[in-house]
Amino acid sequence: MKGFLLSLQSEFYKSRKTLGFWSAVLLPLLLTSLISIGFYFKSAKLAAYPGKVLWAQFSGISLGMMGTLLLPIFIIFIVYSVNSVEHKSDTWKTLFTLPIPKWSIYSAKFFYAFFLILLCLMLFVAFTIGFGNLLGLLKPELKFLDAHIEKELFDIYIKLFLGSLAILALQFVMSLIWKDFLKPMGIGFVGTIVGAILVTNVRWEYAYAFPYAQPLHAIMGLSKKIRVNSDLEIFTNEVLASMGIATAIFILGYFIVKRLSIK
Amino acid sequence: MVIQTSNLNFYFGKQPVVKSLSLQVPEQSIFGFLGPNGAGKTTTIKLLLSLLKIQEGSISxxxxxxxxxRLSILSQIGSLIEQPAIYGHLTGRExxxxxxxxxxVPVSRVDDMLTLVxxxxxxxxxxxxxxxxMKQRLGIALAMLADPKLLILDEPTNGLDPNGIIEIRELLVKLVKDQGKTVFVSSHLLAExxxxxxxxxxxxxxxxxxxGSIQDLESISPPMIQVETDQIANAANFLKSAGHEVNNVTDTYITLPYTSKDAVAAINARLHNQGHKIYSIGKVQKDLEQLFLNITKNA
Incomplete structure (x- = not known):
């Protein structure tokens, strides 16, 4: 456990000056501020909507973008950045000669990638709520202050997060094995496109079992639920499948690391 | 023995890279691990650090x-393998x-290490x-940070300027002499x-x-006296007639076995008294280099 905490602290120390870390903060900040600026200037047109509908529209834009393409690509990038720090500096060999169990090094890296994605998604919740309320104050005709969606939005993002764990695990193991960005990026990108087709065009009944389809599957049609205030079921098929696949790949990844020879 | 391997074999695919290696590294020694590039030095070091899985044989x-x-051993080792592995986006101190x-390790040691290198x-x-x-020096500082009992350094003077090489050498000698450390250092340069x-x-x-010990190595190829003088052939004949064994005569040098400092002085005096101009005279170990080349070529 000590080795894990030390490694985790080191992951933060190493990445705190990299784009990988900052993008987890900048992506939600940038996206929500752009949407907010749009809402600010279109306030006259949007003034007619009741609070719940307005919130659903406001949060639905970033949620939709993240769910379809942005989140899988972001995961590919973040996960790669966590492992590429070692590939680029040729530091795997030093990490594995430290008196720290390989399990701790591996799981700390995995957990750190997991944390960055969670941080990013939670910031989406915080910025959406924050900017929405700010808009309600700056433009009182926008009825943001009339309704609250904190709980619903939090649940949706948690669901999205859990639904993306399989992608995270798959991409993590790929970027652990491969030094170059193109392989995990290529596979991840193709997977994401296939996932989107399976869910939206083909509407395949088993799409929930395909990792790259799971985030989109998880949040499809959820902004409606914000509008009607209905309860959200988090642990649906695709979320459970994603968590199961992630756990299996996480364990498999450890055996890969354990057998990894540094040539 | 600090490091002891027995019958260590390692293959990359079917190609043997390390063959029946039995290392014996005594405590408080500087063990020079010599060999030309591609001889298997780095592979051996990676085996010692458990970066490569042992296929045959054992390491203690x-x-x-x-x-x-693995972990309790690694906690007492500081290492530097190939090019120093350093995070380029962080400063040296970071x-x-x-x-x-x-x-x-207390962060205060970081500054000590920075001063040291x-x-x-x-x-x-x-x-x-x-x-x-500078990267190499930072790599050495990283290796020494936790004050390990054993330092395993793969070509640590690679890329250093002559001053840097001398500093590292002196530092390693001091670590062994004053602090009782053991240093395992690889190189392809015998002189170093x-x-x-x-x-x-x-x-x-x-x-x-x-x-073996450095003395053992020297005893295989004893030191020589090399004399640079005018009229080489005459001088060589004169030395032979005076009872000296002459090993080799080239266009510029006469080479004789080294016995003592006094013997060098006596040869110098004799040649001088005979009217020869002596341009240089001294003890050389050059044959060791030759020996190294012979050993590595013939093996």
Whole structure:
């Protein structure tokens, strides 16, 4: 456990000056501020909507973008950045000669990638709520202050997060094995496109079992639920499948690391 | 013995890279691990550090079997393998702080290390902007950070300027003499090892071709006296007639076996009294270089 905490602290120390870390903060900040600026200037047109509908529209834009393409690509990038720090500096060999169990090094890296994605998604919740309320104050005709969606939005993002764990695990193991960005990026990108087709065009009944389809599957049609205030079921098929696949790949990844020879 | 391997074999695919290697590294020694490039030095070091899985044979370090006591052994080793592994986006100091935190070493030691390897002025510069020599010194500082009992250094003077090489050499000698450390250092340069090692192992094509103390190595090829003088042939004949054994005569030098300092002075005086001009005279170990080449070529 000590080795894990030390490694985790080191992951933060190493990445705190990299784009990988900052993008987890900048992506939600940038996206929500752009949407907010749009809402600010279109306030006259949007003034007619009741609070719940307005919130659903406001949060639905970033949620939709993240769910379809942005989140899988972001995961590919973040996960790669966590492992590429070692590939680029040729530091795997030093990490594995430290008196720290390989399990701790591996799981700390995995957990750190997991944390960055969670941080990013939670910031989406915080910025959406924050900017929405700010808009309600700056433009009182926008009825943001009339309704609250904190709980619903939090649940949706948690669901999205859990639904993306399989992608995270798959991409993590790929970027652990491969030094170059193109392989995990290529596979991840193709997977994401296939996932989107399976869910939206083909509407395949088993799409929930395909990792790259799971985030989109998880949040499809959820902004409606914000509008009607209905309860959200988090642990649906695709979320459970994603968590199961992630756990299996996480364990498999450890055996890969354990057998990894540094040539 | 600090490091002991027996019948270590390692293959990349079907190609043997390390063959029946039995290393014996005594405590408080500087063990020079010599061999030409591609001889299997780095592979051996990676095996010693458990970066490569042992395929055949065994390794024991500090009297403990490596595979079963990996972490407790690694906690007493500082290492530098091939090019120093340094995070380029961090400064030199941050690289050390990161390692200090991982190893739970007080951060105050970071500054001591920076001073030791003369990187204090460049401590806040990004490591990617360091010269190769600076990176190498930072790598050595990282290896020494936790004050390990055993240092395993793969070509540590690579890329260093002559001053840097001397500094590292002096530092290693001091660590062994004053602090009782053991240093295992690889190199492809005999002259470098000769100047600091107490023990030598020579590896070629994966197999150990010589192992022993530096004196053992010298005794295989004793030191010589090399004389540069005018009228080489006459001088050589004169020395022979005076009872000296002459090993070799070239266009510029006469080479004789070295026995003592006084013998060198006597040869000098004799040639001088005979009217020869002596341009240079001295003890040379050059044949050791030759021996190294012979050993590694023939093996």
């Amino acid at each position: 370090i500090f009297g403990q079997e490596l595979q079963r006591n 690289n050390l702080i990161n390692r200090a935190k991982l190893l739970q 003369h990187l204090k002025d460049a401590a806040h510069k990004k490591a990617s902007n360091y010269s190769l020599g 090892i000769e100047r600091m090692a107490t023990h030598v192992g020579i590896i070629n094509h994966g197999a150990m071709v010589f192992q």
